[in-house]
Amino acid sequence: MILxxxxxxxxxxxxxLAVTLIGILFSIVLVxxxxxxxxxxxxxxxxxxxxxxADLWVTAYGAKSFEDGGLLLTDRERxxxxxxxxxxxVVPILVSFAEWRKPEGGSTRVVxxxxxxxxxxxxxxxxxxxxxxxxxxxxxxxxxxxxLNELGISGIGDTAQAAAGRVKVRALTEGVRSFTQSPYVYTxxxxxxxxxxxxxxxxxxxxxxLAPGADAAQVKADLSSRLETAEVLSTEExxxxxxxxxxxxxxxxxxxxxxxxxxxxxxxxxVAQTLYSSTKDHIHEFxxxxxxxxxxxYIHKVILAQAGLSxxxxxxLGMSIALVILxxxxxxxxxxxxxxxxxxxxxxxxxxxxxxxxLSAIMKVTKIDPATVFSR
Amino acid sequence: xxxxPVLVAENVVKELGSGAGLVIALKGVSxxxxxxxxxxxxxxxxxxxxxxxxxxxxxxAPTSGTLTIAGQQIAGLGPxxxxxxxxxxxxxxxxxxxxxPTLNAIxxxxxALDVRGITGFAATSRAEEVLRDVGLGHRLTNYPGxxxxxxxxxxxxxxxxxSSPDIVLADEPTAALDSENGHAVMALLSRIAKExxxxxxxxxxxxxxxxxxxxxxxxxxxxxxxxERRPEGLNAPxxxxxxxxxxxxx
Numbered sequence: 001m002i003l004x005x006x007x008x009x010x011x012x013x014x015x016x017l018a019v020t021l022i023g024i025l026f027s028i029v030l031v032x033x034x035x036x037x038x039x040x041x042x043x044x045x046x047x048x049x050x051x052x053x054a055d056l057w058v059t060a061y062g063a064k065s066f067e068d069g070g071l072l073l074t075d076r077e078r079x080x081x082x083x084x085x086x087x088x089x090v091v092p093i094l095v096s097f098a099e100w101r102k103p104e105g106g107s108t109r110v111v112x113x114x115x116x117x118x119x120x121x122x123x124x125x126x127x128x129x130x131x132x133x134x135x136x137x138x139x140x141x142x143x144x145x146x147x148l149n150e151l152g153i154s155g156i157g158d159t160a161q162a163a164a165g166r167v168k169v170r171a172l173t174e175g176v177r178s179f180t181q182s183p184y185v186y187t188x189x190x191x192x193x194x195x196x197x198x199x200x201x202x203x204x205x206x207x208x209x210l211a212p213g214a215d216a217a218q219v220k221a222d223l224s225s226r227l228e229t230a231e232v233l234s235t236e237e238x239x240x241x242x243x244x245x246x247x248x249x250x251x252x253x254x255x256x257x258x259x260x261x262x263x264x265x266x267x268x269x270x271v272a273q274t275l276y277s278s279t280k281d282h283i284h285e286f287x288x289x290x291x292x293x294x295x296x297x298y299i300h301k302v303i304l305a306q307a308g309l310s311x312x313x314x315x316x317l318g319m320s321i322a323l324v325i326l327x328x329x330x331x332x333x334x335x336x337x338x339x340x341x342x343x344x345x346x347x348x349x350x351x352x353x354x355x356x357x358x359l360s361a362i363m364k365v366t367k368i369d370p371a372t373v374f375s376r
Numbered sequence: 377x378x379x380x381p382v383l384v385a386e387n388v389v390k391e392l393g394s395g396a397g398l399v400i401a402l403k404g405v406s407x408x409x410x411x412x413x414x415x416x417x418x419x420x421x422x423x424x425x426x427x428x429x430x431x432x433x434x435x436x437a438p439t440s441g442t443l444t445i446a447g448q449q450i451a452g453l454g455p456x457x458x459x460x461x462x463x464x465x466x467x468x469x470x471x472x473x474x475x476x477p478t479l480n481a482i483x484x485x486x487x488a489l490d491v492r493g494i495t496g497f498a499a500t501s502r503a504e505e506v507l508r509d510v511g512l513g514h515r516l517t518n519y520p521g522x523x524x525x526x527x528x529x530x531x532x533x534x535x536x537x538x539s540s541p542d543i544v545l546a547d548e549p550t551a552a553l554d555s556e557n558g559h560a561v562m563a564l565l566s567r568i569a570k571e572x573x574x575x576x577x578x579x580x581x582x583x584x585x586x587x588x589x590x591x592x593x594x595x596x597x598x599x600x601x602x603x604e605r606r607p608e609g610l611n612a613p614x615x616x617x618x619x620x621x622x623x624x625x626x
Contacts (some may be wrong), residue, residue, distance in 0.1 A: 001483070001490035001499075008478030288474040291435055292535075293463030294491035295456055370435045373470055374426045374547050 002298070006305035009282055017310075020274040024314025024350060025321065027267020032322035032346055034260035036329075036336030038253060043337055044179040045246045046239045048113065052093070052122040054207035056220055057238045059231050064249075065242040067111055067180060069095050069204035071196065073230060078206055080226045086214030087223070091121030092203035094192040097182060101161035102152025109182040110143075110151070112162055114192020121207045124186040129156055130171025136188055142171035146331065147183035163195040179246055181333060208232075264353055271314075272357035275307060279361035283368065290370040299368075303361045307354035315350040319343065381408035382465075382542045382575050383432060388441035390427050390598075401427040403598040404441065409543060409575035414566050414588055417579045419595035425579045426547060428595065432577065433466055433545045434458040446542055463492050467536030469546035469565075469578075473528040475520040481507055481531045482516045488535045506534040510564055526557025533564055537572065544568060546578040550585055562588040 010017050043050075048066050049057075058081060060072035071094065081090045094114035101107050115122040117132045124135065124142045135142050141162070143151060153160055159168045162185055171186075178184050193200060210219055216234065224232045233241065247253025279286070286299050322338070329336045390402040401424045409415060409432075419425050430436035431443065434450055435458070443450045446465050450458065462468075467488075475484050485503035489495070494502065507516055510530040520528050529549060536544050546565060550558035562578075566588040569576040578585065586592065594602040 001487045001495070004483060005476065005479065005487065008476075012478045284474065285476050288470070288476070289487070289491065290459065291433070291462065291468055291474075292488050292491055293459050293461075293466070295459055298491055371430050373435075373468070373474055374430060 002301050002305050003309075006302050006309055009278060009285075009302070010306050010309055013278065013281070016274055016278060020271055020310050021314050021317060023270025023274065024267055024310060024354070025318040027263045027270070027353065028315055028318025028346060028350060029321050029325070030263030030266070031260045031349065032318065032338070032342075033325060033336060034256045034263060035342060035346070036322070036326060036338055037334060038247070038256040038260070039337040039339065039342060040329075040335050041179055041247060041252065041256070042243055044177050044334075045242050047176065048095075048122060048184070049235060049239050049242060051125050052207050052235075053120050053209065054091075054235055055210045055216060056208035056223065057233045057235065058090070058206035058208060058223070058227060059233060059238070060204070061229060061231050063205075063231065063241075065245040066095060066238075067097065067182075068245070071096060071198050071202045071204060073203045073206060074199075075201035077227055077230050078201075078203075081206055081208060081223060084219060084223050084226060086211050086219040087208055088211040088214075089119070089209040091116070091119040091207040091209070092189060093122050093205050093207060094189055094196070094198070094202070095204045096163075096192075096196055098163035098185070098195065100151060100183075100185070103158065103160055104152050106152060108150060108152075110162060110185045111178060111180065111182050112185045112187065112192050112195060114187055114189040114195075116189045124171070124173055124176070126173045126175050128172050128174040132171075134170040135186060137168075137170055139166055139168045139191065140170035140187065141167040141191075142173055142186040143169060143183055144173045144176045146175075146177060146333070148172075151183060164197055165191075165195045167191075167195070175335075177333065177335070264349060267350075268353045268357050271307070271310060271354050272360050275303065275310070275354075275357050275361045276364060278306065279303060279364050283365070284372065286365050287368045287370050287372045290368055291373045296366060299365050300362050303358050303365060304355065307358040307361075308351065311347075311350045311354035314354075315347050318350070319346065379410040379412065381410050382446055383407075383409040384442075384444040385428075385432060386442045386444075388428070388431060388438045388443065390424075390431060390436070391439045392427070401598055402431070402438070405595070405598070405600055407432070407593065407600065409577055411542070411573040411575050412569055413590040414569040414576045414578065415591045415593060416585055416589040417577060417593050417595060418581055420581070423595045424598040425595055427598075429545055429547055429577070429579050432543075433468060434461045463539075465542045467539065467541040467544045469529070469532050469536045469544065469549050471548035471551050473520070473525075473532045473552075475528055475531055475535075477520050480517045480519050481512060481523065481534075484520070484531055485535045485538050488538050492539050494539070502538055503534070506538045507531070509537075510534045511560075524557070525553050526560060529553060529557065529561050530564065533561065533568070537568055537574070540572070542575060544574050544576045546576065546580075548580055548582070549578055550580065550582045555584060558582065558584050 060070050063069045078090050098112045099107050100110040117123045220232050326336045326338050385407045388402050388405045392399045392401050417425050431438050482503045486499045489499040510533050549561050562585050565576050568574050590606050592604045
């Protein structure tokens with residue numbers, strides 16, 4: 001009967017129910033979009049790090065992110081790394097911002113990533129057209145389909161200039177987007193060095209693969225002591241550092257999290273207001289229940305059931321809209337991401353939001369004087 | 377015949393308000409309710425009827441005096457313990473019925489069972505049984521809005537007796553009803569008292585109810601001023617004015 005009464009109380013006043021549900025719905029959509037953007041941004045920021053085949057990263061001292069390495073490492077550091085016990089391979093990759101000159105005029109900024117794919121360091125993923133062999137041809141590059149317009153090209157076979165050299169599009173990726181909005185341009189390590197006029201041993205990062213059974217912490221410590229001019233980071237540390245740089249030092253992540261918090265707050269206030277007024281409207285019924293001998297807990301359960309029902313209905317509606325927005329954002333520069341984990345946490349947040357909202361109603365109902373049943 | 381009282385109130389005093397606004401609503405009221413009797417509590421407005429009903433129903437605590445229900449003293453009990461006494465021993469009927477407008481007749485009765493932990497099929501079949509018993513077998517799924525005043529009050533009666541309480545307390549049960557429905561409800565309360573051996577106490581100033589009473593207790597200015605009892609062997613509604621009969625308290 002608790003659920004029945006809660007359900008009937010909710011649906012008795014359809015307009016108030018609609019207001020409650022719209023409140024929850026907007027809250028869920030806002031939080032889902034903000035957290036979806038946060039998650040999408042995080043994935044974009046760490047995509048190259050996550051796809052690289054590395055246990056440890058050797059970076060220039062103070063490198064703040066994947067795009068911030070410079071061309072400061074040389075073969076000296078590589079040899080020192082290779083001489084460290086427990087290390088199986090050390091693969092150089094070059095990452096640097098460059099100016100991209102469009103064939104029809106104008107320019108934009110890109111991030112050139114040079115890597116020898118045979119070394120199995122960082123290989124472009126999600127290739128939709130062309131192959132890895134195609135990218136190893138002279139002047140060959142791979143870019144993401146979604147940036148073709150921005151790069152002023154139409155697809156495979158088009159040429160442009162990156163940094164100091166001509167490049168030709170030989171392969172296209174799909175869904176490999178850049179948080180900085182500077183498209184990634186994948187090419188071979190040597191071609192990348194040529195584009196930047198860098199010495200043949202210059203590189204940005206070394207991707208370190210450990211020998212089977214090696215103690216990662218020990219190897220990291222040994223390597224750090226050998227490389228005075230570089231930093232050694234675990235993949236997790238490098239991910240965190242990149243996320244911190246782009247999400248928090250730039251304020252983007254704080255804005256997204258702030259939006260999510262604001263959404264939760266607005267939702268909580270709206271639900272609290274409607275639950276409170278619903279409880280006030282049904283106060284005589286609750287007083288009757290109390291007079292009939294119900295425990296305070298029984299009445300609290302009715303209110304919490306009302307809050308729970310609002311949460312479930314509001315969540316389903318909100319998530320439906322959020323999923324539509326998610327679908328529509330697929331082709332955008334900053335696609336939203338929804339994971340089962342995020343969906344679960346959003347549900348937990350909705351339930352928590354509604355439970356907190358129920359507090360004001362519970363406080364109201366706790367003060368019920370059952371004697372009021374005689375005064376109607 | 378001697379019957380053990382199910383409710384005993386002794387020297388109950390109730391003060392309302394404080395300071396200059398202090399009102400002594402009850403000034404040492406003593407009352408017993410025994411099973412099988414329909415007692416009417418009558419008195420003018422402001423005489424303390426509803427206050428006394430609230431105290432006897434464990435809704436309000438007395439300022440002093442004692443109240444014993446089914447052998448249990450209620451002095452010093454907290455709100456939850458008083459609620460338990462109400463659950464276990466008392467059924468209420470209200471002047472305005474106090475039905476839940478969003479629940480149908482059977483659900484209105486079921487909820488009174490639900491708060492007592494009686495759920496599922498047992499609750500449904502008991503609710504049906506009492507609704508049929510009060511003559512509403514054909515109105516089980518009707519909502520209060522679709523029931524007449526008399527029918528709503530009968531649902532309220534069914535709700536009050538569904539859990540078989542020892543005591544049924546009714547606050548002006550006929551005040552909102554026309555003559556026919558008023559008589560029907562009083563006949564029902566009388567039958568409940570007799571057939572189910574409940575103690576029924578109805579607060580009223582409706583003279584139409586007198587004929588159904590086994591006992592009439594009169595209250596004025598917070599004090600019991602008289603009590604009349606129907607003579608043995610006289611069946612309702614044969615008597616219509618008990619005020620002319622034996623007075624126990626002056």
